[in-house]
Amino acid sequence: QQQVKQSPQSLIVQKGGISIINCAYENTAFDYFPWYQQFPGKGPALLIAIRPDVSEKKEGRFTISFNKSAKQFSLHIMDSQPGDSATYFCAAFLAGKLIFGQGTTLQVKP
Amino acid sequence: DAGVIQSPRHEVTEMGQEVTLRCKPISGHNSLFWYRQTMMRGLELLIYFNNNVPIDDSGMPEDRFSAKMPNASFSTLKIQPSEPRDSAVYFCASSLAIGELNEQFFGPGTRLTVL
Numbered sequence: 001q002q003q004v005k006q007s008p009q010s011l012i013v014q015k016g017g018i019s020i021i022n023c024a025y026e027n028t029a030f031d032y033f034p035w036y037q038q039f040p041g042k043g044p045a046l047l048i049a050i051r052p053d054v055s056e057k058k059e060g061r062f063t064i065s066f067n068k069s070a071k072q073f074s075l076h077i078m079d080s081q082p083g084d085s086a087t088y089f090c091a092a093f094l095a096g097k098l099i100f101g102q103g104t105t106l107q108v109k110p
Numbered sequence: 111d112a113g114v115i116q117s118p119r120h121e122v123t124e125m126g127q128e129v130t131l132r133c134k135p136i137s138g139h140n141s142l143f144w145y146r147q148t149m150m151r152g153l154e155l156l157i158y159f160n161n162n163v164p165i166d167d168s169g170m171p172e173d174r175f176s177a178k179m180p181n182a183s184f185s186t187l188k189i190q191p192s193e194p195r196d197s198a199v200y201f202c203a204s205s206l207a208i209g210e211l212n213e214q215f216f217g218p219g220t221r222l223t224v225l
Contacts, residue, residue: 032210043216093210100153
């Protein structure tokens with residue numbers, strides 16, 4: 001019940017395309033859902049986050065869509081760029097702890 | 111701002127040896143987290159501190175692992191004795207406080223290889 005399931009494991013997108021990464025959770029007590037971006041050799045960094053009382057949050061080319069009833073949320077990267085190539089982690093927060101999904105490795109081809 | 115500082119960046123050791131990983135959180139941050147990242151298990155929280163006090167160590171895999179935070183600017187994660195299955199990247203992160211709206215800032219990690 002503490003798990004966050006993320007898919008796909010890897011994703012290849014052409015430059016200018018839309019990248020979509022999906023996550024699902026079981027525990028309805030999770031109260032905050034951040035996405036982290038990690039480049040090779042670096043630590044994860046917060047990209048964007050959403051609370052469960054909001055259905056969508058947009059920051060630049062990055063959008064989180066949140067479906068509370070389905071217990072699912074997704075990250076959309078519009079106009080994907082080669083510089084977006086990284087590993088993306090969804091996460092869920094509860095009682096001081098972040099539970100991370102398994103990660104999605106995104107490759108944006110020029 | 112130097113960010114979270116971790117040392118060493120890479121550590122290669124032999125099975126049975128003691129390993130100590132070090133972390134300096136961002137100045138002014140009161141919460142510190144230790145994570146482990148592997149291909150098989152992803153990113154796992156091992157332990158976190160608030161105001162230098164361990165709050166939750168339920169993620170520490172076994173008694174071979176221990177963590178301390180003697181002051182607000184330094185923490186260690188020790189593995190004794192180390193085993194090959196401990197090979198992973200270990201991250202330290204810090205935040206202003208505990209709570210969902212307090213962003214966790216990650217360090218660059220320590221890549222540990224146990225032969």
